[in-house]
Amino acid sequence: xxxxxxxGNPNTGKTTLFxxxxxxxxxxxxxxxxxxxxxxxxIRHSHTKVIDLPGVYSLNPITKDESVVTNYLLGHxxxxxLNVTNASQLKRNLLLSVEVLELGVPxxxxxxxxxxxxxxGHYYNLKTLSTELGCxxxxxxxxxxxxxxxxKADLVRDQSEIKPNLPLKLNYPLMVNQAIRQAATSLTxxxxxxxxxxxxxxxxxxNNNKVVRKYATMHQLxxxxxxxxxxxxxxxxxxxxxxxxxxxxxTLASATEQLKSTQHVAITSKIDKVVTHPIFGLxxxxxxxxxxxxxSFDWIGTPLSGYLDGFLSGPISSWANxxxxxxxxxxxxxxxxxxxxxxxxxxxxxxxxxxxxxFACITILEDSGYMSRAALVTDRIMEMIGLNGKAFIPLIxxxxxxxxxxxxxxxxxxxxERLITTLISPFMSCSARLPIYSLFVAALFPRxxxxxxxxxxxxxxxxxxxxxKFYHVIFKAKEHSVFIVELPQYHIPRLxxxxxxxxxxxxxxxxxxxxxxxxxxxxxxxxxxxxVHGYVTQIDQSFAANLxxxxxxxxxxxxxxxxxxxxxxxxxxxxxxxxSSSMMVLFHxxxxxxxxxxxxxxxxAISAYALLVFILLYxxxxxxxxxxxxxxxxxxxxxxxxxxxxxxSYTLAFLIFQIGSLLM
Amino acid sequence: MNHFMIKQFNGLDDATAQRLHSLGLQxxxxxxxxxxxxxxxxxxxxxxxxxxxxxxxxxxLLTGGKPL
Numbered sequence: 001x002x003x004x005x006x007x008g009n010p011n012t013g014k015t016t017l018f019x020x021x022x023x024x025x026x027x028x029x030x031x032x033x034x035x036x037x038x039x040x041x042x043i044r045h046s047h048t049k050v051i052d053l054p055g056v057y058s059l060n061p062i063t064k065d066e067s068v069v070t071n072y073l074l075g076h077x078x079x080x081x082l083n084v085t086n087a088s089q090l091k092r093n094l095l096l097s098v099e100v101l102e103l104g105v106p107x108x109x110x111x112x113x114x115x116x117x118x119x120x121g122h123y124y125n126l127k128t129l130s131t132e133l134g135c136x137x138x139x140x141x142x143x144x145x146x147x148x149x150x151x152k153a154d155l156v157r158d159q160s161e162i163k164p165n166l167p168l169k170l171n172y173p174l175m176v177n178q179a180i181r182q183a184a185t186s187l188t189x190x191x192x193x194x195x196x197x198x199x200x201x202x203x204x205x206x207n208n209n210k211v212v213r214k215y216a217t218m219h220q221l222x223x224x225x226x227x228x229x230x231x232x233x234x235x236x237x238x239x240x241x242x243x244x245x246x247x248x249x250x251t252l253a254s255a256t257e258q259l260k261s262t263q264h265v266a267i268t269s270k271i272d273k274v275v276t277h278p279i280f281g282l283x284x285x286x287x288x289x290x291x292x293x294x295x296s297f298d299w300i301g302t303p304l305s306g307y308l309d310g311f312l313s314g315p316i317s318s319w320a321n322x323x324x325x326x327x328x329x330x331x332x333x334x335x336x337x338x339x340x341x342x343x344x345x346x347x348x349x350x351x352x353x354x355x356x357x358x359f360a361c362i363t364i365l366e367d368s369g370y371m372s373r374a375a376l377v378t379d380r381i382m383e384m385i386g387l388n389g390k391a392f393i394p395l396i397x398x399x400x401x402x403x404x405x406x407x408x409x410x411x412x413x414x415x416x417e418r419l420i421t422t423l424i425s426p427f428m429s430c431s432a433r434l435p436i437y438s439l440f441v442a443a444l445f446p447r448x449x450x451x452x453x454x455x456x457x458x459x460x461x462x463x464x465x466x467x468x469k470f471y472h473v474i475f476k477a478k479e480h481s482v483f484i485v486e487l488p489q490y491h492i493p494r495l496x497x498x499x500x501x502x503x504x505x506x507x508x509x510x511x512x513x514x515x516x517x518x519x520x521x522x523x524x525x526x527x528x529x530x531x532v533h534g535y536v537t538q539i540d541q542s543f544a545a546n547l548x549x550x551x552x553x554x555x556x557x558x559x560x561x562x563x564x565x566x567x568x569x570x571x572x573x574x575x576x577x578x579x580s581s582s583m584m585v586l587f588h589x590x591x592x593x594x595x596x597x598x599x600x601x602x603x604x605a606i607s608a609y610a611l612l613v614f615i616l617l618y619x620x621x622x623x624x625x626x627x628x629x630x631x632x633x634x635x636x637x638x639x640x641x642x643x644x645x646x647x648x649s650y651t652l653a654f655l656i657f658q659i660g661s662l663l664m
Numbered sequence: 665m666n667h668f669m670i671k672q673f674n675g676l677d678d679a680t681a682q683r684l685h686s687l688g689l690q691x692x693x694x695x696x697x698x699x700x701x702x703x704x705x706x707x708x709x710x711x712x713x714x715x716x717x718x719x720x721x722x723x724x725l726l727t728g729g730k731p732l
Contacts, residue, residue: 057683057686057687058682058686060682062679062682062683088713088714089688089712089713089714091688091712092686092687092688092712092714095685095686095688096686120713241685241690242690245688245690272715276699276708278699278700278701278702278705279702281701372717375717376701376706376708376717377701379701379705379706379717379719380701380702380703380705380706383705383719388719389706389717413679413683414679481719482677482679482680482683483706483717483718483719483722484680484683484684484687484716484717484718484722485716485717486687486714486715486716486717487708487714487715487716487717
């Protein structure tokens with residue numbers, strides 16, 4: 001088994017390359033210390049395993065995400081490193097390559113997005129590059145599947161066939177070189193560190209790599225620790241940087257070739273002229289999001305969901321009912337399957353079209369390169385609440401799922417800002433909350449469905465921003481925000497990449513339908529069919545009713561007058577989708593139309609809106625609570641998140657219902 | 665036109681300076697300011713065929729201004 005580690009800067013098309021090279025992949029395992037999922041794939045018809053590492057600018061990490069790569073290199077030794085670079089930005093990409101080449105592990109560098117480079121009228125002599133860097137250099141364009149066959153042939157070798165690389169040796173200034181040599185020698189002699197690794201470790205330590213410094217302290221590597229003050233006082237890190245950069249500039253200058261025909265298409269600049277306009281940039285951002293919601297809820301998603309519902313609650317439900325009656329199944333079992341599972345789980349599955357359209361839109365925004373522009377145009381607003389534009393991206397991803405949103409917050413540099421972003425993420429209205437909105441807007445606001453849903457999304461954002469400002473003041477976050485975003489070239493989204501990304505995000509939803517939503521539905525069916533006296537025919541005597549009725553006085557002030565929604569809310573903590581499937585079971589209906597009529601009868605416009613606001617903001621689902629705990633590393637923050645969101649949601653719902661009732 | 669030269673990294677926090685270095689910026693690099701956002705919002709600069717968004721404060725410091 002050969003292990004290949006994929007490593008490179010962000011925006012080099014690394015993930016696309018990974019998807020093109022491998023056919024099946026899985027998220028597995030934890031890295032030491034932090035819970036990060038690594039993506040491991042297999043190259044078709046081979047014994048080569050490919051590990052996709054997060055994109056990094058250098059091996060000295062600033063963010064949590066980036067430290068994964070350095071930790072991987074400290075703890076594992078891959079057979080081969082495939083260094084993916086963006087061909088048109090080779091200068092800074094090679095800064096990372098140099099660090100990797102110094103390790104002495106076999107490396108192949110691929111100049112990806114080679115087409116973009118050709119368009120600028122340049123080309124590089126691969127032979128020169130290869131000689132200077134001391135490793136094979138290939139060219140690819142993963143988006144058009146160019147150069148992949150050749151690259152794959154390089155990767156599917158057996159371990160024994162891979163040629164070892166000599167570590168790249170740069171001419172660091174005399175003093176630096178001496179320091180590296182001394183430290184490496186005594187690491188090898190006294191600590192039995194492998195010579196090549198010792199050399200690399202010494203360079204990284206001297207270059208002030210935080211993770212390597214921690215590693216040295218942990219392993220008590222005295223030769224490095226004792227010289228720390230000297231290294232830092234001499235500003236060796238600056239000298240190392242300058243040596244590397246001038247080596248790269250020299251190498252590139254000797255390898256650059258001019259192409260005769262240049263077909264410079266400045267499409268990116270043209271789009272950016274409009275999209276990142278100082279004044280219109282923000283309205284365009286809002287417009288793009290409005291369009292995204294229109295597509296998901298009005299134009300494509302909702303009509304498809306309607307057909308699916310008709311099919312599930314019509315033919316499927318009555319067929320199952322008939323089949324079970326003919327097969328002589330117990331009435332109780334029939335009720336569990338037809339009224340419980342088909343109605344409940346099916347009631348969630350009908351939202352697949354809406355959710356997938358939303359995920360497709362988010363993927364298109366990510367893949368095209370618009371996301372970093374969104375960060376840019378929102379930065380000034382985010383600055384006011386003490387965050388930066390980059391925090392907007394996790395929040396937008398949170399619209400899909402809060403868990404992935406919180407994970408995306410790893411790219412934020414400042415720890416305090418990351419914590420704030422994590423805490424406000426659950427207020428982003430995730431796709432799981434959609435089913436319940438859809439039911440209520442169909443019942444009580446049939447003419448303004450998109451508008452009401454959009455208002456909830458906006459309210460979520462407003463609450464999140466308000467809380468962010470509040471935390472910013474409380475935490476006394478004084479450090480300046482680190483805000484540096486790269487604006488990559490735009491790409492026309494490719495259908496299979498968009499589908500891949502959509503499926504990656506959406507499959508969790510389908511999986512949840514089979515597991516937690518299934519379990520939640522069975523639970524609520526049990527609670528609603530059994531009471532203190534065993535199996536009950538009248539739902540009013542069931543456990544669910546008892547529980548709901550006990551809590552009814554608490555919920556009266558926010559406008560809930562029947563027990564069913566309360567029981568449904570309790571199950572919603574399992575997963576927000578369960579709220580709608582529970583409603584389906586509790587109101588004893590088998591299709592959406594009937595449930596919508598029931599809801600229409602037991603709510604007024606105001607009480608319905610108050611309830612929706614409550615659902616938007618109340619306790620995060622289990623998965624989100626778990627993620628907050630693992631990302632902040634403390635159960636306290638998770639508990640805090642539960643309590644604070646409950647308090648906020650109750651207060652807001654209370655105010656809306658009470659003030660609304662006075663006005664109407 | 666909007667061409668500037670990077671004069672210093674002094675006064676920047678470590679993380680920002682390090683990230684700018686990683687993007688290939690050093691003292692003496694010439695940058696082109698592509699766009700300024702209103703109310704001292706971010707600035708888009710272009711270096712070596714790549715566009716980067718940075719904060720106004722950082723831009724001022726890099727081009728020789730005093731720390732705000």
